[in-house]
Amino acid sequence: MKWALVVYFLVGGTWQSAESLKYDGWYRMHFETQEICKQYAQRFNSTPGEKIKGVCELSFVDELK
Secondary structure (H helix, E strand, O other): OEEEEEEEEEEOOEEEEHHHHOOOOOOOEEEOOHHHHHHHHHHHHOOOOOOEEEEEEEEOOOOOO
16 A cells, blocks of 8 residues: 545535546655655645645555655
């Protein structure tokens, strides 16, 4: 398992992942450790915007960035 930064958008009052919305270019990025993922999430979430957020989640993929 790897850690993934998953991007969510607030659509119609519900948080939905970029993948479920088919938002190409916003799909999850995978990382070796939770600490690295959290660093990326902190940078991502530091930008202005209330209808988008990045969340670190465990993922069953071997692809690393």
